[in-house]
Amino acid sequence: MKVAITGAAGMLARDLIETLAPEYELLLIDRLDSCKDLGHEFACMDLVDESKVGPAIKNSDVSLVFHCAAFTDVDSAEGKVDEAYRTNALASASVAAACREAGIPLVAVSTDYVFDGTKQAPYCEFDLPNPRGVYGKSKLWGEQLAFQSGARVAVVRTSWLYGVGGKNFVKTIRRLCSKREKISVVNDQRGTPTYTVDLAGALAVIGGGLIAGRPYEGLWHVTNSGVCTWFEYAKEIARRIGAKTTIEPATTEELGRPAPRPANSSLQNLRWRLEKLPPRRHWNDALQSYLAQEEQSPGPQSGDV
Numbered sequence: 148m149k150v151a152i153t154g155a156a157g158m159l160a161r162d163l164i165e166t167l168a169p170e171y172e173l174l175l176i177d178r179l180d181s182c183k184d185l186g187h188e189f190a191c192m193d194l195v196d197e198s199k200v201g202p203a204i205k206n207s208d209v210s211l212v213f214h215c216a217a218f219t220d221v222d223s224a225e226g227k228v229d230e231a232y233r234t235n236a237l238a239s240a241s242v243a244a245a246c247r248e249a250g251i252p253l254v255a256v257s258t259d260y261v262f263d264g265t266k267q268a269p270y271c272e273f274d275l276p277n278p279r280g281v282y283g284k285s286k287l288w289g290e291q292l293a294f295q296s297g298a299r300v301a302v303v304r305t306s307w308l309y310g311v312g313g314k315n316f317v318k319t320i321r322r323l324c325s326k327r328e329k330i331s332v333v334n335d336q337r338g339t340p341t342y343t344v345d346l347a348g349a350l351a352v353i354g355g356g357l358i359a360g361r362p363y364e365g366l367w368h369v370t371n372s373g374v375c376t377w378f379e380y381a382k383e384i385a386r387r388i389g390a391k392t393t394i395e396p397a398t399t400e401e402l403g404r405p406a407p408r409p410a411n412s413s414l415q416n417l418r419w420r421l422e423k424l425p426p427r428r429h430w431n432d433a434l435q436s437y438l439a440q441e442e443q444s445p446g447p448q449s450g451d452v
């Protein structure tokens with residue numbers, strides 16, 4: 148059986164490819180060709196071009212699509228509004244329409260940034276989204292268009308991803324710790340760091356369920372468990388890598404990033420629990436596994452997060 152992965156050159160997809168490869172033939176889709184030599188079928192295309200994505204999916208004999216491609220730079224999205232909406236909303240609609248026409252299900256990955264962060268507890272799947280920035284708005288519109296497509300769609304919202312296949316917060320903290328005696332990290336945004344290996348395993352469960360005819364359509368929140376601030380997360384990274392750098396708490400206002408971010412974007416994995424799937428492991432245990440994986444295979448180095 149063959150499944151497709153969009154955004155196949157990205158961070159999450161790298162671990163999704165590893166997770167799925169033993170069980171499925173893969174069709175990898177991305178506009179970058181850095182994944183073309185992984186030994187899987189590869190289609191190079193810009194998903195914004197709907198004339199390409201439809202035929203690519205319909206003519207490929209795939210049984211499911213994992214849609215990971217996205218415009219993921221939260222700050223840049225504020226200035227590249229049309230590009231963000233085209234990629235995260237319209238291209239997602241094209242992928243979903245292609246799935247409907249091919250009669251196959253879709254697992255589309257979305258974000259905690261669809262919430263405004265005013266809730267004092269982790270967000271459930273039925274909480275009303277109210278995104279604050281362009282990235283969150285464009286992803287929410289993508290969710291809605293995917294659901295309206297008529298395909299069998301599972302949308303999986305996740306948060307604060309890190310994996311060896313991309314630039315991420317852990318690599319940034321490691322790099323800054325190697326250069327500075329002191330760094331400031333925001334302590335007024337709460338969420339859950341999520342290891343892409345763990346998310347990839349969950350996506351495989353949800354996708355496999357859809358293929359098997361289980362009623363896994365609809366919204367899912369899937370993260371590691373536990374909640375922390377970026378400051379607490381950075382402190383734990385520094386402790387685990389043995390860095391002597393002082394990590395100081397800062398406010399969102401002090402650091403002045405272009406995009407507004409939710410103060411609380413932690414997600415309760417309610418649907419996952421109700422479906423009686425195994426408990427999600429704590430983000431700190433996942434961080435330990437990630438650091439071990441990074442030692443073996445560091446992947447691209449970080450820019451600024």
Ligand SMILES: NC(=O)c1ccc[n+]([C@@H]2O[C@H](COP(=O)([O-])OP(=O)(O)OC[C@H]3O[C@@H](n4cnc5c(N)ncnc54)[C@H](OP(=O)(O)O)[C@@H]3O)[C@@H](O)[C@H]2O)c1
Pocket residue numbers: 153154155156157158159160176177178179192193194195214215216217218219234238256257258259286305306307308309313
């Ligand atoms: N990273 C996080 O912290 C986070 C948190 C919550 C949810 N998510 C969601 O998780 C998913 C995976 O995220 P990620 O961090 O793994 O993303 P990523 O590393 O940025 O990878 C996305 C991939 O999609 C490609 N892509 C973007 N636009 C495309 C287009 N128009 N046509 C074809 N390919 C295109 C990108 O190519 P380019 O490099 O050329 O753009 C990149 O290879 C996304 O849906 C994201 O919204 C991420």
